[in-house]
Amino acid sequence: MSPSQSHTQHAITLQGVSMSFGSALALRPTDLTVHRGEFLTLLGPSGSGKSTLLNLIAGAIAPTAGRILLDDRDITFTPPRDRGIGMVFQNYALMPHMTVFENVAYPLRVRGCSADEIRRKVHEALERVGLKGFEERKPRQMSGGQQQRVGIARCIVYSPAIIMMDEPLGALDKNLREQMQDEIKRLHTDLGTTFIYVTHDQEEALNMSDRICLMSVGEIAQLGTPDELYFAPQSRFVAEFIGESNLIEGSISGPGRMAAAAGGEFVLRDTTRAKGAAVTLMIRPERLHLLAEGETAPAGANLIEGRVAGTSFIGGMTRIQAEAGNGLVLTTKAISEHVSRRARPGTPVRLCWNPEDGVLLDR
Numbered sequence: 001m002s003p004s005q006s007h008t009q010h011a012i013t014l015q016g017v018s019m020s021f022g023s024a025l026a027l028r029p030t031d032l033t034v035h036r037g038e039f040l041t042l043l044g045p046s047g048s049g050k051s052t053l054l055n056l057i058a059g060a061i062a063p064t065a066g067r068i069l070l071d072d073r074d075i076t077f078t079p080p081r082d083r084g085i086g087m088v089f090q091n092y093a094l095m096p097h098m099t100v101f102e103n104v105a106y107p108l109r110v111r112g113c114s115a116d117e118i119r120r121k122v123h124e125a126l127e128r129v130g131l132k133g134f135e136e137r138k139p140r141q142m143s144g145g146q147q148q149r150v151g152i153a154r155c156i157v158y159s160p161a162i163i164m165m166d167e168p169l170g171a172l173d174k175n176l177r178e179q180m181q182d183e184i185k186r187l188h189t190d191l192g193t194t195f196i197y198v199t200h201d202q203e204e205a206l207n208m209s210d211r212i213c214l215m216s217v218g219e220i221a222q223l224g225t226p227d228e229l230y231f232a233p234q235s236r237f238v239a240e241f242i243g244e245s246n247l248i249e250g251s252i253s254g255p256g257r258m259a260a261a262a263g264g265e266f267v268l269r270d271t272t273r274a275k276g277a278a279v280t281l282m283i284r285p286e287r288l289h290l291l292a293e294g295e296t297a298p299a300g301a302n303l304i305e306g307r308v309a310g311t312s313f314i315g316g317m318t319r320i321q322a323e324a325g326n327g328l329v330l331t332t333k334a335i336s337e338h339v340s341r342r343a344r345p346g347t348p349v350r351l352c353w354n355p356e357d358g359v360l361l362d363r
């Protein structure tokens with residue numbers, strides 16, 4: 001580790017980095033710090049700028065403005081191969097005529113390593129990804145999951161300071177994706193290297209990341225831990241992109257109170273908003289409780305009445321939708337065995353929530 005690396009906790013720092021392709025702005029001026037050793041995921045809908053951000057860090061493209069630092073060293077215009085950043089691609093990008101061994105050995109040959117070192121490191125990398133014994137296969141003789149393991153082995157074989165993956169599991173089916181998510185997480189723990197990971201799958205991001213950088217049309221919508229994004233979204237976009245959400249619109253009617261546009265007044269956790277301010281209250285479905293017949297709401301809880309509009313059985317949980325009047329539809333989730341008896345469409349229901357579980361968003 002060089003002296004300059006020893007006093008920074010930041011692997012990558014972006015300062016005012018923006019990217020335009022012709023007249024199209026793919027990334028607005030962005031500041032971002034990636035901590036040393038963390039697993040950071042860039043999450044967002046298609047076209048939000050995830051790959052652009054990754055390619056800027058990798059050096060595949062140069063920014064229109066701003067600076068990129070790697071451990072305090074300005075690498076804005078450093079060629080990709082001199083950055084020490086490894087990349088895993090969605091389409092594997094393996095060389096089809098080469099064996100697995102040669103594919104993984106390639107980055108070491110380019111770096112002029114000795115034959116002994118190459119043999120040792122390739123075997124170590126293949127063992128790490130569970131592909132010992134596959135050395136002589138060609139990529140086309142392997143499954144998608146195995147090919148992506150080769151892609152990962154080729155990335156880790158030369159111990160890059162940062163490992164970046166752009167939708168690496170995008171081409172795999174659900175079960176394999178979940179298995180590979182666990183393997184990649186384990187790899188991150190074992191190597192201790194900084195990972196920057198791109199996905200548009202929110203569950204994958206929630207499962208894998210130390211922090212998530214949620215992107216929306218060329219800018220960061222929110223950067224935080226999976227918990228922060230789920231429980232404390234700062235905007236409607238974040239609330240709707242991560243998980244399921246109930247959104248109740250209205251305006252502040254008094255200190256810590258809100259009048260819903262659909263009718264009813266609710267107690268808020270937040271007491272700082274000015275009277276009359278337009279707001280949206282967000283409640284996660286699992287925080288909205290369906291009261292049983294005769295059951296009273298806990299003291300201080302907000303209560304809303306409605307009728308069951310529909311239910312869907314999703315395995316261990318059942319999702320219940322309730323019409324609460326004036327077009328307001330609320331969704332709640334409950335453990336299946338307790339609700340299957342009482343949630344018939346049209347049944348009157350009462351829903352309640354603790355004001356602490358309501359998140360106030362600016363409209």
Ligand SMILES: Nc1ncnc2c1ncn2[C@@H]1O[C@H](COP(=O)(O)OP(=O)(O)OP(=O)(O)O)[C@@H](O)[C@H]1O
Pocket residue numbers: 021024025026044045046047048049050051052053200
């Ligand atoms: N080489 C390019 N030339 C012109 N426009 C581009 C180029 N690369 C990206 N863009 C544009 O920049 C924006 C961001 O693209 P980017 O590839 O970063 O999105 P993304 O978040 O990775 O999307 P996806 O999930 O579909 O991969 C898009 O509007 C895209 O059309």
Ligand SMILES: [Mg+2]
Pocket residue numbers: 050051052
């Ligand atoms: Mg992309």
